[in-house]
Amino acid sequence: MASPAMRARGPRKPARYFGIVPRSPAFWFLIPAIAALAVIGIYPLLLALYNSFHQYKLADLGSGTPFIGVDNYIATLTDPSFWGALGRTALFLCVTLPIEIALGLFAALLLHRTELPWMRAAARVSLVIPMATTYAVVGLIGRLIFNRQFGVANYLTGLVGIPPQDWLADPTLAFVSVMIMDIWQWTPFCALILLAGLSMVPKEAEEAARLETPKWSMILWHLQRPYLLPGLTAILILRSADMLKMFDAVFTMTRGGPGAATEFISVYIQRVGFRLFDQGMASAQAIILLILTIVLSRLYIRFVYREAA
Numbered sequence: 001m002a003s004p005a006m007r008a009r010g011p012r013k014p015a016r017y018f019g020i021v022p023r024s025p026a027f028w029f030l031i032p033a034i035a036a037l038a039v040i041g042i043y044p045l046l047l048a049l050y051n052s053f054h055q056y057k058l059a060d061l062g063s064g065t066p067f068i069g070v071d072n073y074i075a076t077l078t079d080p081s082f083w084g085a086l087g088r089t090a091l092f093l094c095v096t097l098p099i100e101i102a103l104g105l106f107a108a109l110l111l112h113r114t115e116l117p118w119m120r121a122a123a124r125v126s127l128v129i130p131m132a133t134t135y136a137v138v139g140l141i142g143r144l145i146f147n148r149q150f151g152v153a154n155y156l157t158g159l160v161g162i163p164p165q166d167w168l169a170d171p172t173l174a175f176v177s178v179m180i181m182d183i184w185q186w187t188p189f190c191a192l193i194l195l196a197g198l199s200m201v202p203k204e205a206e207e208a209a210r211l212e213t214p215k216w217s218m219i220l221w222h223l224q225r226p227y228l229l230p231g232l233t234a235i236l237i238l239r240s241a242d243m244l245k246m247f248d249a250v251f252t253m254t255r256g257g258p259g260a261a262t263e264f265i266s267v268y269i270q271r272v273g274f275r276l277f278d279q280g281m282a283s284a285q286a287i288i289l290l291i292l293t294i295v296l297s298r299l300y301i302r303f304v305y306r307e308a309a
Contacts, residue, residue: 045290052284058277065280072284082285084260085268088175092264093243096179101235103183104190105228109216111191112198124195127188139252142181143168153177171261174254178262181249186242190235197231198224233305237297244293265289 052072054065076082107127114120133141146153146167154164167173201224209219247266250256256263256271263271269289273282 048283048286051280052287054280056278056280056283058279068280072280073288075281076284076288081260081268082265085263085265088260088262089244089246089264089266092175092179092182092246093240096182097236097239097243099179100183100187100190100239101232103187104235105194107187107191108194108198109220111195124192127192130185130187131189133185135246135248136252138181138185139249142177142249142253145181146173146177168254169258171258174258174261178250178253181253182243182246185249186239190239193231193235194228197228200227229304233300236300236304240296240300241293244289244296 051065053067053069055068055071056065111120111123114123145151148154148164148166148169151167153167158164165173167177205223206219209223213219245266246264247270250262250264250267251270254262256267265285266289269282269285272278272285
């Protein structure tokens with residue numbers, strides 16, 4: 001036990017080298033993580049912020065990178081192509097994300113009511129498989145599924161009498177094809193997160209509610225909803241940020257085409273930066289996209305997560 005004198009002095013402060021660097025082991029364990037975060041996250045962000053205020057074109061590097069202030073931001077905000085790509089991304093998010101959440105909630109409710117533990121465990125393992133598939137592989141699988149000549153999509157639609165469609169050459173069908181592949185890959189993620197929320201519901205309260213009313217909608221809204229809101233907030237934040245920066249699967253599957261039908265905002269930024277070689281403009285667009293992502297996340301926390309408090 002600590003002596004009265006030690007208690008009077010309060011908790012002992014960690015020793016320091018030269019009065020600056022703490023000698024605590026926890027500090028040294030954090031050094032690799034801090035270094036990785038600085039190299040992978042902070043430095044690219046600062047570099048993009050720096051480039052966004054300069055005229056940085058790869059084709060004109062001989063003339064230097066003069067400071068131009070907010071000209072790149074003004075040009076971005078007055079660019080119809082930028083707003084078109086952002087609008088397609090917003091449409092994709094507003095249509096695809098609710099479908100993923102609805103299907104994920106349906107799957108979570110089914111697994112939550114499953115009486116066979118081995119079936120629930122097998123279903124959880126199978127749900128991880130689409131999530132473990134990389135974006136580029138998902139895009140390649142989509143190209144095979146929606147191929148006009150030997151794709152599975154035309155085979156299945158042919159069973160009900162629908163003639164073969166050129167899915168990836170039609171603007172509307174290409175957009176739908178990308179939606180289908182994203183729903184296939186990330187609905188299991190929503191299901192697992194929501195299933196974790198359902199597992200937090202007290203079993204006694206749930207059994208009592210089922211004795212009171214047979215309506216599952218009443219139980220879902222009044223009993224299970226508060227436990228689902230934190231997971232729902234996480235889904236909204238993570239999936240919205242993921243859709244806003246969605247690139248690999250779309251680029252592998254459609255290259256942003258046909259035309260600009262699937263040219264989402266990340267694909268458009270890549271085209272500006274690496275096809276038009278305007279790194280300054282692309283950096284400004286990426287910073288604007290980051291700001292939109294932060295604002296959207298704050299809105300989710302304010303209006304969705306607050307209900308769970």
